[in-house]
Amino acid sequence: MQAQIRFIYQCTLVAAIGGLLFGYDTAVVAGAIGYLEEKYQLSAAMTGWAASCALIGCMIGAMLAGALSDKLGRRKVLMLSAWAFAVSSIGIMIPLGLNLFIFFRLIGGIGIGIASILSPMYISEIAPASIRGKLISIYQLGIVIGILLIYFVNAAIAGMHDHQWNVDTGWRWMFGSGLLPSIVFILLLLRAPESPRWLAAQNKWDMATDILEKINGKAGAAEEVTSIKSSLAEKQGNFSELLRPGLRTALIIGILLSIFSQVTGINVIMYYAPEIFKATGDGSSSALLQTIWVGGINVLMTLVAIRYVDRLGRKKLLLIGSAGMAVCLAFVGGAFYQEATTGYWVLGGILLYISFFAISLGPLTFVVVAEIFPNSIRGRAMGVAIFFLWLSVYIVSQTFPMLLESIGSASTFWIYMIMSVLAFLFIWKMVPETKGKTLEEIQDLWKPKS
Template sequence: MSEFKRPENTMMPTQTTTPRAGKKESTTAFVLKVTIVAALGGLLFGYDTAVIAGAIGFLQIKFNLSAAMVGWAASSAIWGCVVGAMFAGLLSDRIGRKKVLLITAVLFAISAIGSAIPNNLTHFIIARFIGGLGVGAASMLSPLYISEIAPAHIRGTLVSLYQLAIVIGINLVYFINMQIATQNSEAWNVDLGWRYMLGSETLPAVLFLVLLFLVPESPRWLVKNKREAEALDTLTRVNGRERALEVMQEIKVALAQETGTVGELFKPGLRVALIVGVVLALFSQITGINAIIYYAPEIFKSIGFATESAFTQTLFIGLVNTVFTFVALWLIDKAGRRALLLWGVGGMVLCLLSVGICFYFNITEGPWLLIFILGFIACFASSLGPIPWVIISEIFPTKTRGIAMSFCTVVLWIGVVLITQLTPMLLEGVGGAFTFWIFMVNAIILLLFTWKMIPETKQRTLEEIELSWSHR
């Protein structure tokens, strides 16, 4: 089940519409501009979700939190993500991808300001929940938007830029957190430092809002809503005139064959696509990545590192995450999605086993624990980090793509909630060894699922992938 068969293409282009005069035919600059602006939603995703890693220790002292309440404070934004992802797809199918992305930018800014000023935990949690609404919506809309605009031959790379933006957001906030935390005393950080960390998100949120006004609406959404002239204009700038007409006709034919109902996703063929999307979404989170991203400084401090050293180790994690995300960008449209998943998840299994062994035998002196954690990050970043976003954005019909991606993304955020809430309790209850071995078992399950169920989708248009499910 490793390859899709390319269906016969009997669809001939028809020149029912022409692009507006004066527009450029196809420019790499245009495609990159649109992709980078949309990917800023990923940067805010990474920034918003990882900012808590630096702040959570100081919040615990400030509000005298138990392990369970630490998990609640850290996961409050994630509950917002669940709700945001739940409704964003349906809303984007109705009013457009771009308009909902604009709403998410506003939510990011409100949350950044709101979470920096509270004097009690309840107000903090409300502000973080609002930010979570934006993160959840952007987490499914940004890759969806990119996939609906990107040319087929580089779609994997362009959607993977979304994951790179997440990583850059994480790195950026790790660096900012370290600068804030290490320049002042512990008491100052408990009182004010965490406020500066959380409030710093305001600037990228405003930048995202402004830049969104410079990009077009998704051409596939425009075709679905009978705005074909606008759609063809964008497709021409992305693909060139001749190919744009072909893609336009493919979109029309695919839309004519779709019912646009949720029940369509449970029919034979597409039901497999839904299972693939859900499993990838869930297991991308419950294999342990956010246990490290959210709690890395606290994990390192718990085994004896000083605050400054713990934040420095976290920067190493961010650096490796970035470098190996570039590896994914390089290989995803060459080696393919499935091959990268098999190698990457296999490496994650070995690294999680080794991290557990280090904790079990108390091998925390020296470099080994850090090396295995960095190995896990490298394997994740080059495979399970970007690939679920790519595959989930590719495999569903245009009329139901928004709601299908919402469903998968809700499942993803439920996985994040579980890991965020349970990790402090697991570390306190069963210890580091068994915590990471639980993640290892989940990675083994995903490895077997990838081998048996996940097909290759590289070099296919979205409409070809959709037609291919009918042969499954």
């Protein structure tokens, strides 16, 4: 039993490195965007584009990942994402101008988009039902550790020399620092096993059974094999199957949950935290330190989610989180409206908002989306849902500087508050509880009731 648990966690931690790179590479822009804006004298629209251009690559990666992984396997395509991270980091280190910066950010975005689908999918296809929520949430822990790590790296690099050095060179070092975790991910993937459910779908039953025995023991593996065979026998491999009644509901839930996880404003905080804190009157160094607080709270509360997701269930935590986010965003918007931004009011409101996000929409969006689709089409179905996640991130990141310029901080945060209220209502009405169910049992939720 001890060997089984160790094997499961080893596989999970390798996939979670993909999450770490996801968080690291998306949040690096938080420390660099101010210097990049100054170096190239960017308008509000161009600042948004520089911050969010990687997200176009994320959408491309998300759409490619599902079909590629269904054909080539989860592990091989995760390796592709690791190489994309590495190439992006090296390319941005070379001072070749704004256009090539955008090009290499797009490559990095493709890596992020692939990892955002395949890391949680890989974990879901290896994890036992009883701890699947916890294990997929470890992927989100990887993301938030990556975010916190790059906040420290950004602050350390920014403190190496003077402001002008950061404008000319420092921000490139921030992006280039992603090369080291990329190499670690590549080396770990060389020893990782393939997903047993993907192997089963390729009729490689001996290999699939061998991995399932390492996870569940011989008796448990035999039950899993029977369940997987029954699931695959239904021949749900065509994409059009997702538009059938039942599965169409699963697709709508996956898409809308992905959208709500982003239009409630989380990446505004992750990408623009130093700029938000500067708007409260703090200088650059203080703003970067407050941003580290944001990353630290994100990690701490994700650990809370990992502890309770398989006890309280997905739905309860999602409802608590979305309600709390709405209250915090109302408060932060009110602080800006009343111009009461000195002291720690805004920081406190944002840290509470991060806390509620980190126990709910942060990890549990990936948990639910990785669980709800049938085995034979999970890759492509997740590709669609996560495509909409990245499209939402892009829209929010691109429009945030323009919203600040046109309607001000208060109204901008209140828009995200309204989105949080809508997320609460959607979760309450539409999202089923999947705690403790096998992937095959969840698949049965979408069958027409006779």
